[in-house]
Amino acid sequence: MGGDSMGSSSFEKLIREDRDSRVSNDWRGSLVDYLDLLKKDGPHVAHLSHARLYEVITKPGSFPIQESDDKGVKRLYKDDKLNVFNFFKDEFFGIEKTVSQIVRYFHAAALKGEESRQVLYLLGPVGSGKSSLAEKLKAGLEASDPFYAIEGCPMYEEPLHLIPRHLRKEFDKMLNVRIEGDLCPVCRYRLKEEFGGRFEEFPVVRRMFSKRNRVGIGVVPPVDPNNQDTSVLVGSEDISKLDLYSEGDPRALDLNGALNVGNRGLVEFIEVFKNETEYLHAMITATQEKVVPAPGRHGMVYVDLVIVAHSNEAEWQKFRSDHTNEAILDRIVTVKVPYNLRLSEEVKIYQKIIRNSDFRAHVAPHTLEIASMFAILSRLEATAKCDLMTKLKLYNGEEVVEKGRTKKIDVRELKDETKREGMSGISTRFIMKALDNALSDNVDGNCINPINVRESLIGMVKEADLTDDVRKQHLEFLQDTLHKEYLEVLEKEITKAFVYSYREQAEALFQNYLDHAEAFVNKTKVKDKNTREELQPDEGFLKSIEEQIAIIGSAAEGFRQEVIAYLWARSRQGEKVGYQSYEPLKEAIEKKLMTSVRALSRIITTARTRDEEQTDKYNDMVKNLRENGYCPSCVDVVLKYAANNLWKD
Numbered sequence: 024m025g026g027d028s029m030g031s032s033s034f035e036k037l038i039r040e041d042r043d044s045r046v047s048n049d050w051r052g053s054l055v056d057y058l059d060l061l062k063k064d065g066p067h068v069a070h071l072s073h074a075r076l077y078e079v080i081t082k083p084g085s086f087p088i089q090e091s092d093d094k095g096v097k098r099l100y101k102d103d104k105l106n107v108f109n110f111f112k113d114e115f116f117g118i119e120k121t122v123s124q125i126v127r128y129f130h131a132a133a134l135k136g137e138e139s140r141q142v143l144y145l146l147g148p149v150g151s152g153k154s155s156l157a158e159k160l161k162a163g164l165e166a167s168d169p170f171y172a173i174e175g176c177p178m179y180e181e182p183l184h185l186i187p188r189h190l191r192k193e194f195d196k197m198l199n200v201r202i203e204g205d206l207c208p209v210c211r212y213r214l215k216e217e218f219g220g221r222f223e224e225f226p227v228v229r230r231m232f233s234k235r236n237r238v239g240i241g242v243v244p245p246v247d248p249n250n251q252d253t254s255v256l257v258g259s260e261d262i263s264k265l266d267l268y269s270e271g272d273p274r275a276l277d278l279n280g281a282l283n284v285g286n287r288g289l290v291e292f293i294e295v296f297k298n299e300t301e302y303l304h305a306m307i308t309a310t311q312e313k314v315v316p317a318p319g320r321h322g323m324v325y326v327d328l329v330i331v332a333h334s335n336e337a338e339w340q341k342f343r344s345d346h347t348n349e350a351i352l353d354r355i356v357t358v359k360v361p362y363n364l365r366l367s368e369e370v371k372i373y374q375k376i377i378r379n380s381d382f383r384a385h386v387a388p389h390t391l392e393i394a395s396m397f398a399i400l401s402r403l404e405a406t407a408k409c410d411l412m413t414k415l416k417l418y419n420g421e422e423v424v425e426k427g428r429t430k431k432i433d434v435r436e437l438k439d440e441t442k443r444e445g446m447s448g449i450s451t452r453f454i455m456k457a458l459d460n461a462l463s464d465n466v467d468g469n470c471i472n473p474i475n476v477r478e479s480l481i482g483m484v485k486e487a488d489l490t491d492d493v494r495k496q497h498l499e500f501l502q503d504t505l506h507k508e509y510l511e512v513l514e515k516e517i518t519k520a521f522v523y524s525y526r527e528q529a530e531a532l533f534q535n536y537l538d539h540a541e542a543f544v545n546k547t548k549v550k551d552k553n554t555r556e557e558l559q560p561d562e563g564f565l566k567s568i569e570e571q572i573a574i575i576g577s578a579a580e581g582f583r584q585e586v587i588a589y590l591w592a593r594s595r596q597g598e599k600v601g602y603q604s605y606e607p608l609k610e611a612i613e614k615k616l617m618t619s620v621r622a623l624s625r626i627i628t629t630a631r632t633r634d635e636e637q638t639d640k641y642n643d644m645v646k647n648l649r650e651n652g653y654c655p656s657c658v659d660v661v662l663k664y665a666a667n668n669l670w671k672d
Contacts, residue, residue, distance in 0.1 A: 095420020361445030
């Protein structure tokens with residue numbers, strides 16, 4: 024009984040606190056009260072819609088992208104003056120340029136530039152995040168501070184509209200604002216009939232933005248062309264009230280269209296170009312002229328709203344190719360929302376989706392990485408400068424080593440030579456469906472891994488509605504490129520699991536290499552740490568590391584000089600130098616370690632029967648893999664896969 028009463032009291036407390044907070048948000052006063060409040064709190068209280076949204080976006084703060092902790096990001100954006108906005112940061116990944124263009128639009132519009140009279144149009148492939156960006160803006164409004172509106176106004180309009188035009192200059196000076204707009208027909212009628220023109224007595228209330236209650240947020244879905252009616256946008260005359268009032272009476276108006284209820288905030292047009300031109304003209308008039316037609320004989324109604332429209336590229340190209348649409352095209356700010364092309368960010372997208380879903384299966388290490396690689400490979404354009412896997416890694420800010428040297432390819436040049444990169448390819452929804460399918464094929468293990476996800480993707484690509492060329496390319500990515508890539512990853516994983524304290528051994532090899540390479544370059548001797556005797560640099564040891572990345576013969580001397588110069592420069596900048604500091608040497612050391620345990624791991628992993636010592640080593644390896652994120656089901660799968668595919672003669 025006590026538990027129940029405690030539970031009910033905690034429920035009651037929660038309900039009471041919520042009600043109290045809502046009551047505290049309530050405010051009601053006359054126009055004069057509102058003017059006093061505006062004078063005290065400042066002009067931002069009467070912000071127009073673009074300025075309000077700009078504040079919503081920028082209030083949580085931002086930071087230059089170069090200040091990221093990610094080395095890859097610093098490498099990628101070293102010359103870019105891009106900011107990361109906290110408002111978008113945790114929900115949108117790899118589209119920093121898109122976000123910065125959206126913020127730039129709101130900044131210019133907040134300053135009442137030409138953008139304030141233009142539609143923000145998001146263009147991109149399916150599943151690239153257009154709708155999610157619009158949803159985020161709406162959610163930002165809903166979480167923002169309340170706004171003040173004329174009580175009873177169907178369009179929640181700005182109370183300053185009550186001030187007659189001949190007094191506005193004086194009020195502008197006193198309040199440090201610029202009063203824009205006129206009363207809607209309903210409020211104009213009430214001011215005259217109810218208040219006898221005494222505008223200062225008209226009541227003002229505080230309102231919260233709400234998508235569900237249609238307060239300051241409107242949504243226009245694509246409407247069947249055979250059944251389009253502009254009342255969806257601008258409301259209508261209430262037929263039931265025409266018995267009470269004459270046809271021209273504002274009391275018969277029902278101003279509940281999307282452009283009416285979205286006043287003070289935002290209206291979203293979904294798949295905008297599926298609508299008839301009549302709809303689009305109403306949209307353009309609303310943003311360009313800041314007015315919309317009132318139903319019946321009531322002239323034009325002032326609106327202050329942000330219009331965000333979006334569609335895919337096919338509809339955009341079709342609309343753009345019709346020259347009769349030039350007037351509309353001239354009033355649109357187009358922002359491309361391409362698919363993400365950064366591997367690390369693509370992985371974050373799936374982590375976020377899984378986190379927000381009921382997906383509770385175990386996800387084996389590298390599963391999302393391999394799935395993400397496939398998605399990004401499908402979105403990239405071929406180049407003569409490198410293969411697509413190399414391009415993927417460069418776009419991820421990685422250093423790619425080939426024949427002992429870091430590939431010197433300018434990522435900006437790679438991007439500049441592309442035309443539509445990121446505007447087509449495999450969508451995030453396709454990948455999520457593959458993850459679901461892989462799980463349904465492994466219900467007992469309740470685990471997805473790179474092997475069953477790759478098989479799931481192969482099956483889906485074979486069944487997908489793709490051209491023969493695209494299907495062939497996608498299957499090549501899955502069956503060849505990613506197969507090889509995963510085997511490399513898996514070999515490193517198993518090696519690390521076999522080598523007790525892998526990092527310590529790698530660091531020891533690195534320090535040893537450094538001592539001997541430095542002595543070789545400076546023509547000095549190496550002091551043995553134990554015996555303190557001075558020895559000649561061990562060239563045999565140096566070569567055993569260098570040959571792992573095909574540094575042989577006369578190239579070795581130049582490589583050693585490069586390593587010493589690079590690491591010396593890094594240490595001078597105050598960086599701590601370790602085996603991962605110089606990418607070519609890191610690769611050589613990892614390959615050396617892998618070579619040293621390859622024979623052992625091969626025998627033990629593939630053996631049908633093991634002696635006691637081998638069994639102990641095998642069990643230790645499995646234990647290490649378990650500690651590194653593998654579950655009993657996926658350990659078994661990946662080790663069988665390794666036994667069948669790795670270390671073949």
